[in-house]
Amino acid sequence: MHHEYIDKYSRLDSVVHKIDSRTKMILSFLLILIITAFNNFYPVLIIMPLIVIAILLSKVPVMFFLRRIAICLPFLLFLFFLPFSKAVLLFSKSASSITIITLLMSTTTFSGFLEALKFFKTPKIFILMLSFFYRYLFLFIDNIHRMRHACDSRCFSKKQSFKPATVSGMIGNLVVRSYEQSERVYLAMLARGYNDSG
Amino acid sequence: MIQVRNLHHCYPDGTKSLNGASLRIKENEFVALIGRNGSGKTTLLLHLNGILEPKRGSVVVGGLELKKKNLGEIRNKVGIVFQNPDDMLFSATVFEDAAFGPRNQGLSEKETDERVKSALNRVGVFHLKDKNPHHLSLGQKKRVSIAAVLSMEPSVIVFDEPTSHLDPRGRKEIMELICSLNCTKIIATHELELLKYCNSVHVIDGGRIVHSGSGVGNEILKKYEII
Ligand SMILES: Nc1ncnc2c1ncn2[C@@H]1O[C@H](COP(=O)(O)OP(=O)(O)OP(=O)(O)O)[C@@H](O)[C@H]1O
Ligand SMILES: [Mg+2]
Numbered sequence: 001m002h003h004e005y006i007d008k009y010s011r012l013d014s015v016v017h018k019i020d021s022r023t024k025m026i027l028s029f030l031l032i033l034i035i036t037a038f039n040n041f042y043p044v045l046i047i048m049p050l051i052v053i054a055i056l057l058s059k060v061p062v063m064f065f066l067r068r069i070a071i072c073l074p075f076l077l078f079l080f081f082l083p084f085s086k087a088v089l090l091f092s093k094s095a096s097s098i099t100i101i102t103l104l105m106s107t108t109t110f111s112g113f114l115e116a117l118k119f120f121k122t123p124k125i126f127i128l129m130l131s132f133f134y135r136y137l138f139l140f141i142d143n144i145h146r147m148r149h150a151c152d153s154r155c156f157s158k159k160q161s162f163k164p165a166t167v168s169g170m171i172g173n174l175v176v177r178s179y180e181q182s183e184r185v186y187l188a189m190l191a192r193g194y195n196d197s198g
Numbered sequence: 199m200i201q202v203r204n205l206h207h208c209y210p211d212g213t214k215s216l217n218g219a220s221l222r223i224k225e226n227e228f229v230a231l232i233g234r235n236g237s238g239k240t241t242l243l244l245h246l247n248g249i250l251e252p253k254r255g256s257v258v259v260g261g262l263e264l265k266k267k268n269l270g271e272i273r274n275k276v277g278i279v280f281q282n283p284d285d286m287l288f289s290a291t292v293f294e295d296a297a298f299g300p301r302n303q304g305l306s307e308k309e310t311d312e313r314v315k316s317a318l319n320r321v322g323v324f325h326l327k328d329k330n331p332h333h334l335s336l337g338q339k340k341r342v343s344i345a346a347v348l349s350m351e352p353s354v355i356v357f358d359e360p361t362s363h364l365d366p367r368g369r370k371e372i373m374e375l376i377c378s379l380n381c382t383k384i385i386a387t388h389e390l391e392l393l394k395y396c397n398s399v400h401v402i403d404g405g406r407i408v409h410s411g412s413g414v415g416n417e418i419l420k421k422y423e424i425i
Contacts, residue, residue: 111290111328135288138332184285187249191278192350193270193302 007113009060009106016058016103021112022119028104032097044092051099060106068102069095110134136182143177199225199354199382200246205255207241207405215241217405218255223382223398230393231386232414233402234423239386240281242402243356246384247276259354274303277352281359283339287331292323292342295331299350310349317349318342320375336363344372354382361389390425 010017016024031051035043055065072094078087105113110131117127147170200223207216215238223229231239244250245257248269257264259272277299280286289295296317300310318324321341326334331342340363347355360376361369369389376383377395385392393399393414401409403422419425 109290109328110330111294114290131290131294132288134290135332138330139284142332181285184280184282185288187244188278188280188286189288189298191247191249191273191280192299192346193273194298195270195302 007105007108007110009058009064010109010112012059012107014057014059014107016054016107019107021108021116024104024108025113025116025120028100031100035093035096035100039089041089041092044096048096048099051096051103055099055103058103058107060103064106065099065102068098072098136178139181140174140178143174143181147174199223199227199260200384201256201258202242202245203256203258205242205245205252205257207238207245207250207253209241215405216245219402219405219407220255221400221407221410223384226380226382227398228377228396229382229384230396230399231384231402232388232390232393232399232424233386237402238405239402240358241405243278243358243384243386246354246356247273247278249278274350275352276354276356277347277350278356279344279347279358279360281362283336283343283363286343286346287339290330291328292318292331292334293327295342296327296345296349299346303350313349313351314345317345320348321345322371337365337368340364341368341372344375348379352381354384355379357383357385359387360385361387361392390419 031047035047037043055062072091075091075094076087078090081087082090108116114127114131117130200221202219202221205216205219206214208214217238219238219242221242231242233239241250245252245264246259248257248264251266252264260275262268262272264272287295289298293314296314297310300313305313314327315324318327321344323338323341323345326338326342331339334342340360344357344360355376357376360372364372373392373395376385385396398410398412399414400407401414401418401422401424408422409418416425
């Protein structure tokens, strides 16, 4: 099945990818802290050129970052309520933070990321939840794909029969399917000796 | 080793899936459970390590009655490879998935590491150890889910359709692997050619064991609509 992974570019091979994930994590965290803590443009102006160099070194397509940055475009709406410089500052701060996070996530595999969290003594349950999230996201998307394939192969097209009843049935089915699958995964975990307190 | 007596089970929606099933399995036996779709194979197997608890009847594993207080010990002894590998694999990497069981057994990281490596090697997926289990082919997932149970080194392993999704070569490899395991093995299957590997065959129909023996004849297979 085809879907974009959160850590889509994390298996590329570059200098940035080779840096230990723990180092990258601390560094990203610090940079974001600095960028958000100060109430002026200097941190952004100093840090972002370095980040841009890192991006170029990492071989991750620049378009990918631009699309991510688009997420914080709504912040520009503040232009209407705030003084110009305040709004631009807000936008540049959020855009920089997103760029840094994106760089971290696309140069670290998700499992490397979890390893790093483990190293920093993050509670086990939290790590387990994150790894589930990563796993279930795909299961969920896969279920949608599977259902779409099942529909498409039986000539379900939007124009033809986009009946509310059909679609709501599908959504209901999707929820039940995902829920029951999570039950079964949980049972399989129990079968391998997992206990909740563990 | 395992004794199931007069087991009844009913799913929440009212489906009666087991109707007084009884069965004995000796230590180190290789047992096949066959029966048509919906005859209750999966339901019966899920009782063997307490995923489902007996409502009526009893299950005894290695002298331990299946009860809440014995669950931990029984799950240590009995491993289940589920019918659908997607239900078993949930970690970020294949390695992590295979390490899940041993860690729950309280093994050290070093022991876990060794167990996982040998299990992955045995099913021939060691080279996939850093991949996301979700991005594997179905046959590869099936192998990983087998490794995830092998790494726990249980004394009984239950396989619900171990050879589904495998290519003919893989099917032979996995069956030979299962044969070579030094423990009690139980498989539920629709593939009659696998019966030649087993020492005993149980036929289930309508939630009840209707035939037990070292083999099974064509009349019985026809009678219970398996062929
Ligand atoms: N979660 C469930 N809820 C309700 N009924 C169920 C559930 N799972 C199974 N059943 C019913 O219980 C009966 C036994 O099912 P079971 O899964 O044990 O069959 P099986 O022998 O494993 O079949 P197959 O060969 O298709 O895997 C069937 O009639 C089935 O419809
Ligand atoms: Mg079944």
